[in-house]
Amino acid sequence: MTDHYEVLGLSRDATADEIKKSYRRLARELHPDINPAPEAQDRFKQVTHAYEVLSDPQTRAQYDRGGDGAFGLGDIFETFFGSPQRGPRSRSQRGQDALLRIDLELSEAIFGANKTLTIDTAVGCEPCGQTGAKPGSTVRTCDVCRGSGQIQRQVQSFMGMMVTTTPCTVCKGSGETVPSPCPDCRGQGRVRAKRDLDVEIPAGVSDGLRLHLPGQGEVGFAGGTPGDIYLEVSVTPHPIYGRNGDDLTAILEVPVADAALGFETEIETLDGSAKVEVKPGAQHGDVVTLKGLGANRLRGRGRGDLRIELKVLTPSRLDSKQKDIFKKLRDLHRDDKPRLGSRRSRGRF
């Protein structure tokens, strides 16, 4: 018996890649279409058989131990041209995922909310029980591929006649056909419909966040598992309150006299009214923090803060009496002149 390694011109420790390369080279050289000499044909058979044995790790190991093993050309074909799928693939298909938008008020985003969305989707067809077959009829085994989902064909290749396997076009590889499609779903096993979707919005979501709702999407073809829904949060801008991470922000406009003398006031927050206390000598840009009146933390506990930035307003239309008061004020602060300062160190008059 000839040595398979010798036939391929390889040593016994040849790698799988070397075996493949060597076989390819010899097969091209000795192929009957290229080399019609009878001894070349014998060699081609030897080379191919050697490759059959050595290209599979199991049969190679068996051969190395002293045995031999051979199998059909189809396996070689697959080695070079990819392995076709074995057996029928299921007729049903998973439903598509969907990306939807949900509009929320700021308070809903911060505190959470239960919402009901009406979605346009695919639901299972009831008359046919999602099979797609007309009630009373059944899904049948495909006559063309006899249920295998595959068609085998002979093709001419550089290594001679080969058998290729392609998915059956009649049943699209499923091995099943629906001779009488259900009229309600036209054989799809699902129908388009509007459906209510109840969603629990967790507290603390923010604009652009996507909520993942597994299995809430459209039902698949022929009873396939439903897809998922991704719900993208869109928060309607609030006329007063902004958002910075878990904090809420607001601007408090303060007349210059109140800023100088300090004040207390009530403001309407998303939690109801709250007291704001500002000490005398407040500066434009100062921030008053109301602890715990921000957004709920989506991950983690507690809430952010409400940060109120003071916007000190200087009167722009003074009557003569007010003008006199400001002039007096200026005279009292004779040393305070407009001057250049840095952003960091705030000067105080």
Ligand SMILES: [Zn+2]
């Ligand atoms: Zn078929």
Ligand SMILES: [Zn+2]
């Ligand atoms: Zn149906």
